[in-house]
Amino acid sequence: MRVKTTQWDLESVRPGGREVALEEQMEQIVHQLERRKSELEKGNEDTLIEEAVENILHVQELQTKIFELDEYIICRQSTNVTDAKWRDMAGRCSILKSKFNTMMVSFRLFLAKISITQWEQLVEHPEVRSARFYLNEERRKMEDQLSPEMEALIHDLAVDGFDGWEDHYEQELSNLRVRVEANGEAQSIPFSQAFVQAAFSHDRRVRKAVGEEILNTCEANADRFASIFNHFAGFRNELYRIRDWSNPLKEMLDQNRIRETTISSLMNTLHEHKHLLHQFFQRKAELSKVDKLTWYDTQAPTYTSETSLTYDEAAQIIIRQFHSFSEKLGVFAERAFEQGWIDAEPSEHKRHGAFCASLPAAEESRVLLSFTGSYQDLVTLAHELGHAYHNLILHEQPGFARQIGTGLAETASTFLENLVLDAAIEHAETKNDQLSLLEMKITNGLKYTAFIPAKFEFERAFYERRKHGALSADELVQLNTEKEEEWFKGTLADVNGYTWMTIPHFYSTEKAYYNLPYTIGYLFSNGLYSMYLKEREGFPIMYDQLLENSGKRTMEELGREFLNEDLTGSDFWEASLEPLKDAVEKYIKLTK
Secondary structure: OOOOOOOOOOOOOOOOOOHHHHHHHHHHHHHHHHHHHHHHOOOOOOOOHHHHHHHHHHHHHHHHHHHHHHHHHHHHHHOOOOOHHHHHHHHHHHHHHHHHHHHHHHHHHHHHHOOHHHHHHHOOOOOOHHHHHHHHHHHHHHHHOOOHHHHHHHHHHHHHOHHHHHHHHHHHHHHOEEEEEEOOEEEEEEHHHHHHHHHHOOOHHHHHHHHHHHHHHHHHHHHHHHHHHHHHHHHHHHHHHHOOOOOOOHHHHHHHOOOHHHHHHHHHHHHHOHHHHHHHHHHHHHHHOOOOEOHHHOOOOOOOOOOOOOHHHHHHHHHHHHHHHOHHHHHHHHHHHHOOOEEOOOOOOOOOOOEEEEEOOOOEEEEEOOOOOOHHHHHHHHHHHHHHHHHHHHOOOOHHHHOOOOOHHHHHHHHHHHHHHHHHHHOOOOHHHHHHHHHHHHHHHHHHHHHHHHHHHHHHHHHHHHOOOOOOHHHHHHHHHHHHHHHHOOOEOOOOOOHHHHOHHHHOOOOOOOOHHHHHHHHHHHHHHHHHHHOOOOHHHHHHHHHHOOOOOOHHHHHHHHHOOOOOOOHHHHHHOHHHHHHHHHHHHHHO
């Protein structure tokens, strides 16, 4: 099979773009939200089962429509971030989501009013039984919220308050420029482009020069970003206070469907294995012929792959490896490449990074990245197609049963990333290629097991201190530096104390403590992958069943039911670090 295109096809989703129809659809949804809110507010403990089912199905349909609209607009906007039309559409969709959130307050109140006897019958009704977990979850949320009027007011104020600070941050970050030298001339380039040079350039002199300019740029703009961060966190803290949420992690735990004891066990296990980070950095410093690495050395490759892949070659590797796991996964990969699900063409105005969008009405996904021919691009493509495969499984479920915890969202993506990367390491044509790929595996793993946990601990400390007043830019830098140094234990000469400025995950209104879910997902997936390597027979069937139920269980329930593991203990998390531990040991052995 040859890949026909490197650009995705959105025509099959919405022929001709149909922007006018898009605006009309948004207006229709606004009216539907208002009408549904009115119907929900009529509910009481005597509401008939059939009436309740009708309301549930309508809310589920509205949720799916708005989600798909949002995903479609993100796709359109991401291929040209300068397009004002789609930026405006994104703004309109934010207002639509706010209205939906307001209606959801009425929906939860409607569910909470239903008597216990009626409720037990309702959740067993054939048309809503698969959404039982989600409905129980939404019903319980009423215990944690204010009156419907207050919650509606909060959502309305958030458009120009909480959401507004997130939008303001994104605009400021997109306008951030860094001065660099290129061919003897000074240039001002976007921050994201400068960061790539500082992090990945093979020339340490370039990394050092660009890294220093990045710090200069951050220092010059730190006060403005500190103001944004303080207001953003202040809004969230105040929201938690008036809702009487004494545990600041409550929202994050609920969104990840995970218990705090599990998080504690996970973090304790990572702290006990910080030596993996230290061993790797010490060996990397020796190979780089420096006493200690500094922050701009941590992601730069010590070994450079001699192999460059065409997009078609990358597709063949992925299809072959996916087929090696299961026929279903292999056929899925063929479909994604053949039917134009992937936009891989590099472009000046394309959104930086990679993502996967779910389009449930079409039962398809769309993947965006900028493919330049590196093995990292191959791994990124496998990762995003993992999200798409998870979507494929979930698209067979009703809308409410597709709502998965943010940590679980990384399960299939990281698993398939491991599947493709390990095969590439095993079949590398040269030792240099092998070491380059092995280093990539380790660097990616350490991002989840050390860098992100350090950011989580910084964020938790910042929110606690923010309760007592705003922190200055210098105080944020100091706190950030302290938390990073606790993890790196002197293996780095310098850390970057400005990461709180430049990582958008700190500024997500929808996802609280949005850095940590990536660590949760990585470790959970790694635990699955360790099981797969030990016992492959029957694993793909169990794996698909786990993904199918990922919107219907907590993480602990999934662990017990499908893996026979207690996630509140340390054994599973210990096992989840085995692939990374093996990779570090192999790297040190091969480079001696």
